[in-house]
Amino acid sequence: xxxxxxxxxxxxxxxxxxxxxxxxxxxxxxxxxxxxxxxxxxxxxxxxxxxxxxxxxxxxxxxxxxxxxxxxxxxxxxxxxxxxxxxxxxxxxxxxxxxxxxxxxxxxxxxxxxxxxxxxxxxxxxxxxxxxxxxxxxxxxxxxxxxxxxxxxxxxxxxxxxxxxxxxxxxxxxxxxxxxxxxxxxxxxxxxxxxxxxxxxxxxxxxxxxxxxxxxxxxxxxxxxxxxxxxxxxxxxxxxxxxxxxxxxxxxxxxxxxxxxxxxxxxxxxxxxxxxxxxxxxxxxxxxxxxxxxxxxxxxxxxxxxxxxxxxxxxxxxxxxxxxxxxxxxxxxxxxxxxxxxxxxxxxxxxxxxxxxxxxxxxxxxxxxxxxxxxxxxxxxxxxxxxxxxxxxxxxxxxxxxxxxxxxxxxxxxxxxxxxxxxxxxxxxxxxxxxxxxxxxxxxxxxxxxxxxxxxxxxxxxxxxxxxxxxxxxxxxxxxxxxxxxxxxxxxxxxxxxxxxxxxxxxxxx
Ligand code: GLU
Numbered sequence: 001x002x003x004x005x006x007x008x009x010x011x012x013x014x015x016x017x018x019x020x021x022x023x024x025x026x027x028x029x030x031x032x033x034x035x036x037x038x039x040x041x042x043x044x045x046x047x048x049x050x051x052x053x054x055x056x057x058x059x060x061x062x063x064x065x066x067x068x069x070x071x072x073x074x075x076x077x078x079x080x081x082x083x084x085x086x087x088x089x090x091x092x093x094x095x096x097x098x099x100x101x102x103x104x105x106x107x108x109x110x111x112x113x114x115x116x117x118x119x120x121x122x123x124x125x126x127x128x129x130x131x132x133x134x135x136x137x138x139x140x141x142x143x144x145x146x147x148x149x150x151x152x153x154x155x156x157x158x159x160x161x162x163x164x165x166x167x168x169x170x171x172x173x174x175x176x177x178x179x180x181x182x183x184x185x186x187x188x189x190x191x192x193x194x195x196x197x198x199x200x201x202x203x204x205x206x207x208x209x210x211x212x213x214x215x216x217x218x219x220x221x222x223x224x225x226x227x228x229x230x231x232x233x234x235x236x237x238x239x240x241x242x243x244x245x246x247x248x249x250x251x252x253x254x255x256x257x258x259x260x261x262x263x264x265x266x267x268x269x270x271x272x273x274x275x276x277x278x279x280x281x282x283x284x285x286x287x288x289x290x291x292x293x294x295x296x297x298x299x300x301x302x303x304x305x306x307x308x309x310x311x312x313x314x315x316x317x318x319x320x321x322x323x324x325x326x327x328x329x330x331x332x333x334x335x336x337x338x339x340x341x342x343x344x345x346x347x348x349x350x351x352x353x354x355x356x357x358x359x360x361x362x363x364x365x366x367x368x369x370x371x372x373x374x375x376x377x378x379x380x381x382x383x384x385x386x387x388x389x390x391x392x393x394x395x396x397x398x399x400x401x402x403x404x405x406x407x408x409x410x411x412x413x414x415x416x417x418x419x420x421x422x423x424x425x426x427x428x429x430x431x432x433x434x435x436x437x438x439x440x441x442x443x444x445x446x447x448x449x450x451x452x453x454x455x456x457x458x459x460x461x462x463x464x465x466x467x468x469x470x471x472x473x474x475x476x477x478x479x480x481x482x483x484x485x486x487x488x489x490x491x492x493x494x495x496x497x498x499x500x501x502x503x504x505x506x507x508x509x510x
Contacts, residue, residue, distance in 0.1 A: 009042055049204070337367050459475075
């Protein structure tokens with residue numbers, strides 16, 4: 001029996017195990033489920049699968065809720081918001097699992113298995129070595145329930161297994177992968193409750209999906225081999241099957257599973273890097289799907305209206321960091337200036353460039369600098385490095401390229417002239433600079449980049465950066481403001497640079 005009633009309200013779920021930070025692959029699963037629910041006016045359920053007592057931690061649950069909310073996703077039912085079919089944490093549903101396991105035992109659809117772990121492993125290895133299926137041998141299948149109960153009372157430990165037919169096929173139609181079939185011979189009787197009393201994943205997931213009326217199970221392809229076992233359980237209970245959709249794995253460019261070796265992989269890392277949640281969602285949606293009209297920069301609302309689960313690709317999704325950062329730059333451009341400043345401030349504070357409080361003049365100035373320097377920045381965490389153009393001035397530690405620029409005789413002439421012409425000045429601005437540059441050009445005959453490049457190096461101690469008509473007013477103004485690390489104005493820069501180069505204004509001893 002498959003759910004076929006198209007008028008039924010769609011109910012989907014994201015069911016993470018809180019055993020670590022949420023990985024981009026899982027976040028994509030969450031997003032696809034959320035998009036489907038929001039698009040179809042359905043319900044999105046968050047269920048925490050914390051039955052692995054050793055690896056599950058409440059702080060991971062807290063992080064995953066924070067990360068999902070940060071991404072902009074919300075859920076209609078979940079551990080923190082409640083709902084009709086709760087509790088939504090598996091560790092709080094153990095009694096339910098036991099109740100359904102008892103039902104199967106009493107109907108003869110499940111049995112106690114007393115085989116010790118080591119014995120099972122030995123059998124498995126032996127079967128593999130002989131080229132046979134490593135499925136469970138069925139040794140405890142025929143122990144009568146009464147006898148099994150007596151053994152348990154006398155202190156023996158047992159797991160519970162589902163009895164599945166020894167032969168035949170389990171078939172289902174996957175929304176992404178099409179017709180899928182598994183041979184029952186390879187499956188064997190799966191454990192549904194472990195000997196420590198905890199439900200196996202395949203069991204708790206089915207009980208929960210069924211009791212929570214989940215209509216579509218959208219999850220990673222790493223679960224596809226679990227699906228036949230889950231289908232056998234639905235059949236044992238005579239419950240309607242949900243629609244299944246298995247999303248391909250997320251790989252690095254080298255076609256191996258995306259991992260730390262490739263770069264950031266958790267939502268938390270991208271968040272700390274200063275990737276915008278809307279850019280990340282935009283990119284995650286492209287892992288296996290592409291919008292029909294080729295428009296690439298999409299908001300969450302646009303994704304909700306365009307997304308189409310039936311057009312999700314079954315090929316592995318390759319995670320392309322360059323594409324993600326490109327999208328991030330596009331989304332950054334769409335932000336209002338006040339938002340850019342708000343997002344930039346934590347990074348500038350952490351780098352010690354900005355103190356705990358900001359005066360209005362400082363704030364206004366910073367907002368303009370952020371606007372200018374954000375251009376071409378992949379992510380907000382790259383911003384302090386860009387800010388060093390204004391806050392750091394180190395003529396004694398020039399990079400090779402800058403040193404090269406000022407090494408020629410003509411460059412020396414230009415710099416000497418600027419030092420000379422500014423030696424008596426106490427005020428400087430871009431107009432003064434333009435006038436002096438004009439004079440130097442006329443007097444030395446040096447022009448174009450031979451003229452401008454050395455001047456840029458002298459004012460910035462760098463070979464490249466902002467245009468000087470932007471840079472000069474910014475540092476002049478910034479130098480009058482209050483920052484933990486004071487900004488040097490142009491005259492200070494020229495004098496310091498002259499000192500490092502041993503240039504003295506003419507008339508004074510060298
Ligand atoms: N707890 C499982 C996981 O995190 C859920 C799989 C599923 O969606 O069924 O992989």
